[in-house]
Structure formats: C-alpha cells, structure tokens
Amino acid sequence: AQSVAQPEDQVNVAEGNPLTVKCTYSVSGNPYLFWYVQYPNRGLQFLLKYITGDNLVKGSYGFEAEFNKSQTSFHLKKPSALVSDSALYFCAVRDRDTGGFKTIFGAGTRLFVKA
C-alpha cells in the first residue's frame, strides 16, 4: 500500500534561514514524488516533482527537494526562507509501477516564517 508521512505538523523558521520540510513515503514499486503548496483560502499549487534522473529537483519560488531512495525520503528545502513562504505544504506520491494515476497526499506541514 502507498503512504506518505509528513512527521511535522508545523515548522517554524526565521526569515533568511534555510528551511526543510520533511517527507517520507512508502510504495511497492518506484515512486513519482510531488510537492504542492497551499496558501490560505486557495487551492493547491504544484511546486516540483521527481520523475527520474538527478536526485536534486529544483522547482518554483526557489524551492528544491532531494530524492533519497535508500531513506525513502523527499524533503523540501529552500536556502533562505521568506515570510511569503508561510503556507501549508503537501507531499504526494504515485507508484509508477502499480499505482497508475492514484495520488496519495500527506497530511500537510504548516510552515511559518517569522520576520
């Protein structure tokens, strides 16, 4: 069965500091991995995805994520946080071998960046 874990309900970081939002996954086959961001009263917006190839994926707004197969992780990172990065972040996974288009979302991590 597919699953996604985001172990932190909330991450607090000061503006200008690096941020990390953690995600681990479980699939029976090989994964496609996604990060989405949700701003207040808005729908989810796509940030980045891992399909294949380079383990470091770069996405929108200066975010990047590193795929680690041995640790089954796909942590979201940004070198220097902005107050405007404060939002709810969702990690999602699809099993490329057996899951088709079925996407499993994590419970979300709220990022709070303090000025």
Place this chain on the structure above:
Amino acid sequence: NAGVTQTPKFRVLKTGQSMTLLCAQDMNHEYMYWYRQDPGMGLRLIHYSVGEGTTAKGEVPDGYNVSRLKKQNFLLGLESAAPSQTSVYFCASSPSPVAYNEQFFGPGTRLTVL
C-alpha cells in the same frame, strides 16, 4: 486561461438537503478528480474520471455521486447532506500521460452542513 474553476465558493446546507458542486477546466485535460480536505488528514479522493462519460470511485465515495457529461465539466452531488460532509472540496485535473504529470487544482468550495 482560467484553469480550474469551482462554483460555489461557499455553501451552508441543512442535514438532508442536496446540492451539486460544479468544476470546470479549460485546459483540455482528460483526468478530473474530486477531493475533500479535512484538518490533519490531507486530501482524500472522492471520485475521479478518466474521460468524458466515465467516472469511478475513489477512497471515500459514500454519500456522493458524480457526472462527467462534458470533458470540461465534472459535477459532484450530495444526495442527502450529513454533518460529516462538512469539509473543503477541491476539484483537480491532469493531462495525459497522467502518471508523472502534476494536478491542477481549483480554489475550493467550503461546505458546512448543519
């Protein structure tokens, strides 16, 4: 392009009432989805469609029905609303091939059932 739009944005129902949520996309996507978002639970798939005229059940389909009569529209119906259906509902679409493509989400409908 408007992307994915949803109507209405807010709705309050009484237990037992029915309603239909409308989702429209102008990106010519084959796949469309309805999710519900509840605090601490992420998004859960209610129903989905892989093309015009087709629908299928997702993770939490009970109490909901859907229809996809036109490629650009995906309707979600609540036959007899219950307080447990109080939630935020999101529609999404994705292009083919779907497995590695991201989903495009609408702004959501906040539904309260009293």
